[in-house]
Amino acid sequence: MWLVQRLPQAGPRIAWPQHLARWLPAVPALLFLAVFFIVPVVEILQGGLYDADGVLSVAQFARMTHSVVYVKVLASTFWIAFLTAALSVLLGYPVAYLLARLPARSRERWLLWIVLPFWTSYLVKTYAWMLLLSKTGLLTVVATHLGLIDSAGTLAPSLTGVLIGMVHAMLPLAVMTMLPIMRGINMQLVQAAQTLGADRATGFFTVFLPLSGAGAAAAGLLVFISSLGFFIVPALLGSPRESMVAQLVISSVLELFDLRFAGALSTVLLLCSIVVFYVYDRVVGLSSLAGEAPERRAGAGGRMLPALIAIGRLAGRFSFSRGRERADGGFGLKAYTWAVVLALVLPIAFVVPLAFTKQSFVAFPPELFTMKWFVAFLESSVWQAALLRSLGVGFATAALALVLGFGASLALVRLPSRWRKPLFAVFIAPLIVPRIVVAVGLLYLFARWELAGTNAGLVIGHTVLAIPYVVVTLSASFKRFDWRLDDAAKMLGASAFTRVRTVLLPLLAASLGSAFLFAFIVSFDDLTIAIFVSGGINTTLPKQMWDDIQLAVTPTLAAVATSLVFLMVFIVWLSSIFKRKSY
Numbered sequence: 001m002w003l004v005q006r007l008p009q010a011g012p013r014i015a016w017p018q019h020l021a022r023w024l025p026a027v028p029a030l031l032f033l034a035v036f037f038i039v040p041v042v043e044i045l046q047g048g049l050y051d052a053d054g055v056l057s058v059a060q061f062a063r064m065t066h067s068v069v070y071v072k073v074l075a076s077t078f079w080i081a082f083l084t085a086a087l088s089v090l091l092g093y094p095v096a097y098l099l100a101r102l103p104a105r106s107r108e109r110w111l112l113w114i115v116l117p118f119w120t121s122y123l124v125k126t127y128a129w130m131l132l133l134s135k136t137g138l139l140t141v142v143a144t145h146l147g148l149i150d151s152a153g154t155l156a157p158s159l160t161g162v163l164i165g166m167v168h169a170m171l172p173l174a175v176m177t178m179l180p181i182m183r184g185i186n187m188q189l190v191q192a193a194q195t196l197g198a199d200r201a202t203g204f205f206t207v208f209l210p211l212s213g214a215g216a217a218a219a220g221l222l223v224f225i226s227s228l229g230f231f232i233v234p235a236l237l238g239s240p241r242e243s244m245v246a247q248l249v250i251s252s253v254l255e256l257f258d259l260r261f262a263g264a265l266s267t268v269l270l271l272c273s274i275v276v277f278y279v280y281d282r283v284v285g286l287s288s289l290a291g292e293a294p295e296r297r298a299g300a301g302g303r304m305l306p307a308l309i310a311i312g313r314l315a316g317r318f319s320f321s322r323g324r325e326r327a328d329g330g331f332g333l334k335a336y337t338w339a340v341v342l343a344l345v346l347p348i349a350f351v352v353p354l355a356f357t358k359q360s361f362v363a364f365p366p367e368l369f370t371m372k373w374f375v376a377f378l379e380s381s382v383w384q385a386a387l388l389r390s391l392g393v394g395f396a397t398a399a400l401a402l403v404l405g406f407g408a409s410l411a412l413v414r415l416p417s418r419w420r421k422p423l424f425a426v427f428i429a430p431l432i433v434p435r436i437v438v439a440v441g442l443l444y445l446f447a448r449w450e451l452a453g454t455n456a457g458l459v460i461g462h463t464v465l466a467i468p469y470v471v472v473t474l475s476a477s478f479k480r481f482d483w484r485l486d487d488a489a490k491m492l493g494a495s496a497f498t499r500v501r502t503v504l505l506p507l508l509a510a511s512l513g514s515a516f517l518f519a520f521i522v523s524f525d526d527l528t529i530a531i532f533v534s535g536g537i538n539t540t541l542p543k544q545m546w547d548d549i550q551l552a553v554t555p556t557l558a559a560v561a562t563s564l565v566f567l568m569v570f571i572v573w574l575s576s577i578f579k580r581k582s583y
Contacts, residue, residue, distance in 0.1 A: 021496075026411030026423065029404040029467060037430055037464050040441025044270060047263030047444065060264035070248070074268070077244040080159075080234070081227035084166040085174075085220045091167065092174035093216060095340050097208075098333045099175070100182035110337070111176075112576055117344040118172035120568050121525045122232050123545045124561040128347040129165045130156065130236055130553060131354065131362060138350075138364055161237035166227055168344065173226065174219040181215030218280055222432075225276040228269055229434025232527065236549065245269060246436040250531065253443065263444075266437045273433045280432075281425075348565055354555065355562040362553050373559035383560070386544040390524050393455055393540065397462040397523035398516045404463070405470025405515060410504075412471070413478045424471075431468035435528040438464060443532045455538055461529035466519035473518060477511035513578040517571050 051057040064070045095114075099107050117125070132139045133156035140155045155161050189211075190203045231246035245265055252262035355373055357366030377383050408427050412420055430438060442461050443452065451457035485507070489499045505512070527542040534543055541560070548557055 022414040023411060025407035025414075027407075029408040029427065029471075032404055033426060033430070033464065033467065036442065036445070036460050037438065040445045041270065041433065041437065043444045044263045044266045044437060044441045047260050048265075048267040051260070060261050061267075063261065064264065064268075072241075073243050073245060073248055076242060077228060077246075080162060080166065080242065080244065081224050081230075083163055084170055084227045085224040087163065087167045088170045088174040088223045089178075089216050089220045091340065092171050092219065093178065093212075094333060095337050096175045096178040096182055096215075097212075098337050099179055100185070101187070108576070108579075110341070112572065113341045113345060114172045114175055115575075116569065116572050117168070117348060118176070119521050119525075119572060120348055121542065121545075121561075121564050122169060123527065123542055123549065124351065124564050125169055125348060126165055126232050126236050127545075127549060127553070127557060127561050128351045129161065129168065130549075131364070132347060132350060133161045133164065133237065136363075156237045157239040157242070159238070159242055162234050162242045165233040165237045166230060168347065169233065170223045170227060171340070171344065174223050177219035177222055178212065178215040181218070182212050185211045221276050221280045225273055225432060225434065228272060229436045229528075231436065232546075246434070249436050249440060253440065253532065259440075259444070262440055266440045269434045270437050273437070277425075277429070277432045351558055351561045352565065355558040357555050357558075360555065362555060362558060373555040374563070376556050377559045377563070380556075382539075383541075383544060386539050386541045389455065389458075389538055390541040393458045393462060394520045394524040396455075396459045397466055398519040400459065400463045401466035401470050401519040402512065402516050405467050405474055405519075406512070408467070408471050409474035409478050410500075412475055413481075424475075427471045428468040430464050431472075435465065435526075439528045439532040442529065446533060452533060453538055457533045458530065458538065458540065459523075461533050462523035462526055463519075465526060465529065466522040469518040469522055470515040473515040474508070474511060477508055481508065510578040510580075514575050517575050517578070521568075521571060 048060050049056060049058070051059060064074065099110055102110065131137055133154070134140065135154040137155070140149070143149050143155060149155070155164070185208060187208075190207045228244075229246050230244060231250060234242045234244045235247055245268065249262045249265050252258045252265065353368065354362055354364070354366050356369050356371070357363070357373075358370045359367050405427075408423075412424060412427075415423065439461070442457070442464075446452040446457050451460070481504075486499050486503050489503050494502065525542060526540075527546055530540045530543040531546070534540065539547070541564075545557065545560060548554070
């Protein structure tokens with residue numbers, strides 16, 4: 001009692017009702033997203049549904065269906081997104097299966113090699129594939145010598161090139177989506193099936209595969225909706241036949257100045273996002289994004305059981321091994337995972353030696369060794385301005401997103417369960433909606449508020465994109481937090497602010513550091529918001545790369561790409577340290 005009496009008094013406090021006090025931390029993030037995300041998205045719907053006189057009209061949508069070109073682009077967009085999702089899930093499933101069975105330390109080492117390509121700039125990855133798949137590229141030359149393509153053929157621009165680039169970008173996302181769900185499967189169920197006489201293949205197809213089906217479906221849906229908004233890969237690795245909707249949106253705004261048609265195109269993507277958003281929630285539950293166990297829902301697994309048993313028995317006949325499966329997955333699965341990891345990392349590493357070439361053009365093998373292209377990059381006033389702006393905007397975005405996301409995550413764990421799901425859906429909605437839709441909506445808004453072409457506009461737009469990553473990261477940490485420590489401080493008289501400052505922040509410092517880094521990466525790597533919001537005035541580093549890469553593939557670009565790769569390696573390494581130290 002004496003200790004309680006000796007505690008310093010916090011002064012007069014505002015007595016908020018308990019149910020309102022729980023909502024207070026989320027209010028800033030909710031207001032921010034309402035103004036800079038929900039309002040712009042609603043305006044997109046209005047822009048596509050109303051004509052210049054404000055009369056309800058479907059003329060813009062009819063325009064899509066009456067033109068063969070637009071119909072082909074829409075069909076191409078959905079077809080490429082579907083193929084990307086299917087290939088990413090099929091190629092990533094064995095990798096996620098192996099990682100789910102490994103010990104925690106081994107799994108973390110493998111994940112580092114998968115996370116690195118995932119966070120590496122899309123422009124850097126696409127630039128690498130341009131060098132590898134062009135007519136004189138290394139892979140095209142090898143494919144020609146092997147007779148896979150004729151001497152006049154090329155791997156890019158083509159549908160093959162687009163799929164290679166997009167699957168390379170989306171495969172890590174598929175693996176990381178399936179992994180938590182696979183880790184939640186009790187492997188003793190598979191062992192029980194083997195004890196009852198099932199061989200390894202039958203046990204896998206009849207037990208593990210149905211239980212992991214929700215994870216595969218979730219991965220496919222996330223990859224599909226992310227692929228719908230792609231424009232970098234099809235623009236640089238594809239021909240006009242592989243054009244996608246996002247390219248039409250950019251052309252409509254920046255070249256034709258047709259905002260209403262761009263709004264109609266964005267509405268199509270938005271409606272697809274809403275449908276996928278709903279289906280994802282029904283299949284696996286939105287809470288899985290925050291690290292919670294997936295919600296089990298009844299499905300067609302029972303009806304498919306006879307077919308799965310038949311497939312398992314057929315696969316068992318071609319299996320070279322018998323008995324129980326090894327915990328580490330065996331040599332074959334490890335060899336396959338190594339092949340996938342190398343396919344993810346090597347294209348990015350291919351760019352590095354090209355940055356040190358003595359030649360004034362890009363060729364492989366390069367003539368080494370010189371640093372002049374790095375000097376040209378750092379001494380160029382254009383590149384300097386773009387780099388400094390990206391760094392400044394990135395740090396400002398990370399700080400703002402961390403503050404808003406911290407309050408949002410704190411509210412999510414404090415609110416009653418009936419409010420958590422809808423609130424979490426609002427906070428992660430910018431992660432599901434294609435970025436091109438958000439960018440067009442912000443262009444509508446910023447044009448009226450005179451924020452287009454300003455650093456403040458870039459920070460706001462990037463913060464909208466970064467909040468979901470902060471919320472997902474911190475929500476997982478809050479769920480592991482021992483709230484008895486906070487209750488003890490409260491019993492000793494500490495105010496809410498004091499408890500946050502002296503209890504929560506020190507114990508969650510590592511998780512806060514990881515969330516800050518993720519938000520910084522989202523901002524630093526963004527091109528979509530920069531294209532629409534910068535107005536061609538305040539160019540960021542990705543925007544400058546985009547402008548240059550469409551003109552020529554130069555060693556200076558290789559130097560810029562190499563610098564970004566080294567920066568990303570450092571950030572991923574730093575993030576891994578934070579993760580090991582997280583509470």
